[in-house]
Amino acid sequence: MTGGRGRRKRADEPTADRLLALAARQFRVKGFHASTTRELSAALGIEKSSLYYHVSSKDDLLYRICVESLNRIQASVEEALADVDGPLERVDAMMSGHIAAMLEDRDLHATMLVELRALAGEQRDEVVGMRDRYEAIVRDTVAQAQEAGVLTAVFTTHELTLALLNLLNWTIFWYSPDGVDGADRIDELFRTVFLQGAVVPAGTTREPA
Amino acid sequence: MTGGRGRRKRADEPTADRLLALAARQFRVKGFHASTTRELSAALGIEKSSLYYHVSSKDDLLYRICVESLNRIQASVEEALADVDGPLERVDAMMSGHIAAMLEDRDLHATMLVELRALAGEQRDEVVGMRDRYEAIVRDTVAQAQEAGVLTAVFTTHELTLALLNLLNWTIFWYSPDGVDGADRIDELFRTVFLQGAVVPAGTTREPA
DNA sequence: CTTTGACAACCGAGCGCTCGGTCAGTAGCG
DNA sequence: CGCTACTGACCGAGCGCTCGGTTGTCAAAG
Numbered sequence: 001m002t003g004g005r006g007r008r009k010r011a012d013e014p015t016a017d018r019l020l021a022l023a024a025r026q027f028r029v030k031g032f033h034a035s036t037t038r039e040l041s042a043a044l045g046i047e048k049s050s051l052y053y054h055v056s057s058k059d060d061l062l063y064r065i066c067v068e069s070l071n072r073i074q075a076s077v078e079e080a081l082a083d084v085d086g087p088l089e090r091v092d093a094m095m096s097g098h099i100a101a102m103l104e105d106r107d108l109h110a111t112m113l114v115e116l117r118a119l120a121g122e123q124r125d126e127v128v129g130m131r132d133r134y135e136a137i138v139r140d141t142v143a144q145a146q147e148a149g150v151l152t153a154v155f156t157t158h159e160l161t162l163a164l165l166n167l168l169n170w171t172i173f174w175y176s177p178d179g180v181d182g183a184d185r186i187d188e189l190f191r192t193v194f195l196q197g198a199v200v201p202a203g204t205t206r207e208p209a
Numbered sequence: 210m211t212g213g214r215g216r217r218k219r220a221d222e223p224t225a226d227r228l229l230a231l232a233a234r235q236f237r238v239k240g241f242h243a244s245t246t247r248e249l250s251a252a253l254g255i256e257k258s259s260l261y262y263h264v265s266s267k268d269d270l271l272y273r274i275c276v277e278s279l280n281r282i283q284a285s286v287e288e289a290l291a292d293v294d295g296p297l298e299r300v301d302a303m304m305s306g307h308i309a310a311m312l313e314d315r316d317l318h319a320t321m322l323v324e325l326r327a328l329a330g331e332q333r334d335e336v337v338g339m340r341d342r343y344e345a346i347v348r349d350t351v352a353q354a355q356e357a358g359v360l361t362a363v364f365t366t367h368e369l370t371l372a373l374l375n376l377l378n379w380t381i382f383w384y385s386p387d388g389v390d391g392a393d394r395i396d397e398l399f400r401t402v403f404l405q406g407a408v409v410p411a412g413t414t415r416e417p418a
Numbered sequence: 419c420t421t422t423g424a425c426a427a428c429c430g431a432g433c434g435c436t437c438g439g440t441c442a443g444t445a446g447c448g
Numbered sequence: 449c450g451c452t453a454c455t456g457a458c459c460g461a462g463c464g465c466t467c468g469g470t471t472g473t474c475a476a477a478g
Contacts, residue, residue, distance in 0.1 A: 015453080033242035034327060037438060049440080050454045058438065088408070114323055118243065151407050155398055159390065163402045166379040167372065174371065181368065189364055193372045197406030198360050199297070224427080246464060258466080259428045267464065 016054045019044060024065050024107035032062055032115040062115060063123040069105070069112035070130040076101035077137060087148035088195075094141050095191050098168050103175060103183045110172045138165065167194055225263045228253060233274050233316035241271055241324040271324060272332040278314070278321035279339040285310035286346065296357040297404075303350050304400050307377050312384060312392045319381045347374065376403055 022043050026035045037058060041048040055061045080097025084090050102109050116127055139161045145151040151160065167190055175186065231252050235244045246267060250257040264270045289306025293299050311318050325336055348370045354360040360369065376399055384395065 029326070031240065031242060031324075031326065033240055036436085038436090046453090047455055048438090049456070052439070053453060115240075117238070117240065150409055152401075152409055154401070155407075159394075159398050160402075160407055162380075162383065163376065163398055163407070166399075167376045167402075170375040170379045171371075185368075189368050189372055190375075192361075192363070193369075193376075193403065193406070195406045195408045197402070197404045198364075198369055198372070199404045200359055200361055245462080247462090255427090256429050257464090258430070261465070262427060 015044065015046070019051070019054055019061070020064060020068065021107070023061050024105075024111050027062065027065065027111040027115055028107045032058075032111070032118045059119065059123065062111070063119060063127065065108055066112040066116060066119065066127040067130065069108040070127065070134055072105060073098065073101045073109065074130075074134045074137070076104075077134075081141070087145040088150040090141050091145050091151065092191055092195070094138065095164070095168065095194065096187050098138075099171070099187050099190060100183060102168065102172055103177070103186065106172045106175065106177075113169060113172070135161070135165070164194060224253065224255070228260070228263050228270070229273060229277065230316070232270050233314075233320050236271065236274065236320040236324055237316045241267075241320070241327045268328065268332065271320070271328060272336065274317055275321040275325060275328065275336040276339065278317040279336065279343055281314060282307065282310045282318065283339075283343050283346070285313075286343075290350070296354040297359040299350050300354045300360065301400055301404070303347065304373070304377065304403065305396050307347075308380070308396050308399060309392060311377065311381055312386070312395065315381045315384065315386075322378060322381070344370070344374070373403060 019040075023035075023040055026040055026043070037048050037051055041051050044051075055064070077094055077097035080093040080100070081090055084093045112127075116124070116131075119127060139157055142151065142161050142164065143157040146153050146157060146160070155163075171186065171190075175181075181189075228249075232244070232249055235249055235252070246257050246260055250260050253260075264273070286303055286306035289302040289309070290299060293302045321336075325333070325340075328336060348366055351360065351370050351373065352366045355362050355366060355369070364372075380395065380399075384390075390398075
């Protein structure tokens with residue numbers, strides 16, 4: 001049942017999966033258009049023509065990356081939201097779910113976020129549709145917290161959602177898993193900043209902790 | 210003394226300036242590598258070969274855009290910081306200066322932020338150096354507010370700075386000058402979220418304003 | 419007022435190269 | 449034998465860039 005059909009002699013992970021992961025990495029680092037099928041096949045250890053046994057085109061590869069990215073983000077957030085009831089707690093959990101997904105698969109999500117524009121036609125429409133559906137979940141969660149009076153109503157749901165996604169999405173461009181900040185720390189940072197802000201309340205001495 | 214040497218018959222703005230602005234727009238919308246010198250020259254209304262009278266290469270064009278972008282951001286922030294004394298007021302002013310610059314020249318700054326990776330060698334090093342020098346200004350401003358006890362010390366200066374830039378930088382990807390939110394509104398949104406957070410303090414009724 | 423020459427700005431043809439993609443064929447396994 | 453996985457030789461298109469030449473403008477010379 002385990003590996004080893006055809007000519008494959010490499011590690012157990014199927015070539016198709018390795019292709020997706022390696023392509024995502026290359027697209028994130030160099031960009032979609034600057035990445036070549038030659039480099040990619042070399043990194044995989046196969047010939048360029050063999051790529052087309054697994055995917056139908058370079059565009060198809062990007063499309064699959066985007067779909068996989070959005071599926072994982074949405075799954076992570078939905079899992080984080082399950083069994084959480086309070087409106088503020090739900091915002092909190094949503095942020096954690098989003099950040100966890102982001103930091104676990106940086107290559108995938110960074111590629112989706114910045115290279116989506118390279119897609120065209122139906123593939124683009126479909127991915128944009130998926131993204132919009134995900135953002136609707138975020139928006140609804142924010143809206144419910146506003147209606148419950150726990151999130152400010154000074155700004156519209158739209159505005160607050162944008163501020164939230166701004167804070168969360170840029171992370172993958174600079175985050176390094178080797179850095180001093182682990183995912184937990186990032187999670188705490190963003191949740192605190194978005195919810196409480198960075199200002200120390202007046203009349204408080206330093207180091208509130 | 211005013212315009213009109215050579216074959217130029219078009220609007221008063223010099224071709225070199227129009228080139229930079231149009232290239233920045235094209236790079237932002239399509240990406241650097243997906244943009245062709247043919248499209249660009251067509252948009253400018255000149256022949257492809259004529260581009261090389263104004264710039265030495267496509268890379269050179271990107272380099273100039275990045276330099277111009279960072280110069281403008283830094284100038285805008287330094288102007289906003291001039292004559293502002295209080296540590297918290299300085300953070301506030303810095304955010305306004307950054308956002309104002311961002312939203313005024315979206316094409317330039319978005320290109321710099323996402324296409325910097327397409328540069329190589331000395332040009333890349335130089336732009337990265339400029340960016341680091343700018344971020345040092347931001348970091349110092351944050352650090353001074355922390356030392357004064359007005360910004361939280363629960364997170365390091367590095368962490369707070371990243372959260373701040375996260376919030377501010379992603380904006381240019383979705384901001385539209387035709388939308389309902391003007392620059393002033395965005396400015397207020399981000400300043401409020403970063404400093405006070407989005408949560409309504411316990412024991413407060415809705416609509417604090 | 420005309421001539422001349424230097425120069426800025428631009429043109430058109432085209433070159434060398436790399437790219438994504440094709441296709442007939444083949445090795446290894448069940 | 450058939451299927452999966454892969455190969456190697458090969459396109460045609462489009463890319464960035466070059467180069468010799470041309471055109472319009474201004475300043476000084478005659």
